[in-house]
Amino acid sequence: MTQIGVPVGIVAIVVMLVVPLPPVVLDMLIAFNITAALLILLTAMFVHRPLDFASFPALILVATLFRLALNVSATRLVLLDGYAGKVIDTFGHFVIGGSLIVGIIVFAILIVINFVVVTNGAGRVAEVGARFTLDAMPGKQMAIDADLNSGLITEDEARRRRAEVAGEADFYGAMDGASKFVKGDAIAAIIITLVNLIGGFTIGIVQHEMSFGDAVSTYSLLTIGDGLVSQIPALLLSVATGIIVTRAAGDADMGSDLIGQLSRQQMPMRIAGFGALGLCLIPGIPKLPFLVSGGLLLFLSTRVTPQSEIDEARAIEAAQAEAAAGPAPDSMEALLDEIRVDPLELELSGDIIDLVDPASGGDLLDRVKALRRKVAVDLGVVVPPVRTRDNLDLPMGTYAIRLFGVEVARGEAPPGTVLAIGDGLEGLPGRRTQEPVFGLAAVWVPVELRSQAELAGATVVDRSSVLTTHLAEVVRGYAARLLGREDVKMLTDVVRRTHPAVVEELTPALLSLGEIHRVLQVLLDEQVSVRDLSRIFEALSLRARASKDIDGLVDAARETLGPAVxxxxxxxxxxxxxxxxxxxxxxxxxxxxxxxxxxxxxxxxxxxxxxxxxxxxxxxxxxxxxxxxxxxxxxxxxxxxxxxxxxxxxxxxxxxxxxxxxxxxxxxxxxxxxxxxxxxx
Structure with missing residues (x-):
């Protein structure tokens, strides 16, 4: 529909130049013209980058042609009938306001503002912007090629950036030409206004035999009304053109950028506030307006975050973003990260990814975090983070637990099911299996039959609980292997803060960190918690004076922890x-x-x-x-x-x-x- 509607509309605009329009239709089109100009202005203010409104140059041409067609139709009605619709008549009375001279002066000022200030300024900025954009284009292309060759960006990203640079050059080039349409439209508005005035006076006096005063009153009112309904959308479009060509790329719309950039400058606001208050010292000047404006600026300056804090926050965000971006794919850091072996991994088949997706109700990641906390409390060691990822090579409904890259356990968690454990499962439909931790007989039953399984006396467990329980058993069974030398160093430093004498007596004088590591590994392998490290270190200190035999050291620690064992x-x-x-x-x-x-x-x-x-x-x-x-x-x-x-x-x-x-x-x-x-x- 849009492919046909826009060409038909442009053809209709051209037809309006030669076909007379009834006053009612002209009123509708004038209202549409003003509304469309307001929409274009607001769109120009809310876009983040000029390229987000890339159709703006073509839109300027269409809007200018439409407005000129309305001028021609209104001029025809003014000169033929002395009446051009209710909208033009109302705008004319509103501006004149009972004084013809004042109305003409106000209208002339609007024309000067549009032609001399806004239109000329926007045209000059568009010309300079196009020149600098075209001059900078080769340098931008070379920078993109350099980033691509160094591996900082991918081929697709480079292609996207090249298209953006080319689009920016085309846009500013088109804006340079489009600004000439705006300037020409302002000149045409002045000429059409003079034609309406002179032609109206002539027709009124010669053809309609009106007195000079009546002709001036009638046709000046219609001319000003026609000019005003044309100048308002023309001024809006000129302002939109100026905003587009003067707008630099930002992270937000124009209003947010302006308020944010002005409001973060604390010192200028304070100086301006005191300056406004200082003007109250001038004899005879009204003090209330300056007191209000100065006091408001001083109040707002107290609510502004200092620029130094903003710069510090930006530096932190930039550092975090750089860390998140990571090194280049072929850099040494990236290669080392690829070959790094994670201590503990949990792999999921493609159909059970919902277990880790919060949007699907998956809470597995939260349960794994809770598991790490529980293991730390029970065993006294901090389990390394569990890396969770998908593995398309696994059978459907399957998960695998890897320890230092080697699979040590595997289980099932079919989607849409729960695990029923216990006796009397023969009547339950589902797939027969064994509970992965204790090897108990179990059945994977559909979720809809959960209540039926509970009535049958079975213990029903959801998939996340099954997987978490299995992972907990693996972690407890391999806790000794998961405890690394760095972990022992960290635990020793923690004990040193509260019991410095114990640690200083034990290491390095009696036992090295490696020997302590070996003792703790044996204790964990025998399912003994090493949470009470201070007492363990005391026992090791006493035993190490006589012998450094690992079995003797372990037994000494066990006897000290006797009740806990x-x-x-x-x-x-x-x-x-x-x-x-x-x-x-x-x-x-x-x-x-x-x-x-x-x-x-x-x-x-x-x-x-x-x-x-x-x-x-x-x-x-x-x-x-x-x-x-x-x-x-x-x-x-x-x-x-x-x-x-x-x-x-x-x-x-x-x-x-x-x-x-x-x-x-x-x-x-x-x-x-x-x-x-x-x-x-």
Missing amino acids: VAPYVQDGTINVISFEPLLEQRLLEGLRVAEGGGFLALDADLTQALLTQLAQLGTAAEEQNLTPVLVCAPQIRAAVRRMVAPSINRMPVISYGELTGPVQIRSVGVVNGQAPAMAL
Whole structure:
């Protein structure tokens, strides 16, 4: 429709130059002309850049031609009928205001303002702007090519900038020519006004036999009315032209830029305010206007943010933007960032990205943040940030957890489902699976059947909870590997602030940072929280004076933390233990060997297998009764027993007799004798 409407409108404007218009139609077109000129002016004020109004030069030509067509039609009606519609008649009476001489003078002033001030100034600025834009074009093109060759911008960005430079040159060149239309329109308005006056006087006196006074009164009123309805849109268009050609590119519209740039200058506002107040000292001058204006400026100056603070804020924003932009794709920094291995990554298949999209109700990122806080409180270490990203190579509905670039766990979280865990799941529709942490039987059921699954007695868990629980288990299981040397340095510095004597005594005099790191890793690997670092360091200081053996250091720290080590396994004030038969424990003590990597048990393969089999059977029997068993042994062999048990029965903690301290009841749930499991349940 717009492709046809604009050409038809231009043709209609040309037809108006030769076809007479009724006064009613002329009134409608004059109203439309004034409204369109006001719209063009406001658009010129609200655009951010001149190129945002690139059609302005062509619009000037169309608007000028339309206004001249209205002048011709109005002149025809004035000279033929002595009446050119209600709009022209009303504007003429309004300007004259009962005095013909005053009306003519006011109208002449409007013509001078439009022609001499606004039009000439806009034309000169457009001419200079076009010249400088064309002269600067080669330099801008070379700057774009230099940025492209250095890798600062992409080929698409370079193409966009070249098109913008070419468009800017074309725009200012067109504006240089369009300003001539505005100037010619102002000259034509003066000529048409003189023609209307002289022609009207002649026709009124000669043809209509009117007296000179009546002819002057009638035709001057119509001429001024016609000139005014033409000069108002012409003045609006001239002002719009001046705004466009004098406007530099900004971040906001013209009004926001002007107010923002004026209001941030605190000192000029204060000087102007005191200057206005100083004028009140002149004898005889009215004081109220200057007091009001000066006082208003001084008040506004107190509400203005100083330019120094604005510049500082801009510098911070620029630094942040530069940091966010990052280095060039082929720079050393970018390449190093590409090959960097993240300690902890969470990869999602394409169809479960909604888990991290807040717009879709995804709260996984918030849960991961909460998980990091909980792990820090429970284990005493700060887990590195979890990098979450999509991986199109994963099967649909799947996620993967990577540790230092290596996948260590994988699970499912099909979209539109929840996980039902428990017994009696046979009647629930959905895909059968296993809960990823404890291996319990489960079913992925549609979200719509959540209530049905809960009525069936199942525990229903949403996808984000499943993934977060799985991630938490991985983090706890690999906490020792996630604890880096820099993390130990940071934790040591934290302890130094509150317990400086403890840290100064321990390191570097007794233990190096690497040895402390190794002890903390072993503790975390055995699921012991290192949150109470001050007491751990005290225990290490005492033990390190006698020996720097890692097993001895770890056991010393464990015994100091005895109640905290045992607490996770206490149920209703009772701890359920599995112990070795005394003769067997004596044999284990005799088989203890100390090597560089720590102590180990030198046992024959049959005995080792029998021990592990009995421990597994006793552990399973206890778990079937909802008990959490722990293996207890002598402190000398605890580390070696842990190394023997961990590969096959990692879920069973191994503690020493010295750690069973505090108000806790001990209940034996089994004794290992190396032959057949003896149950004591």
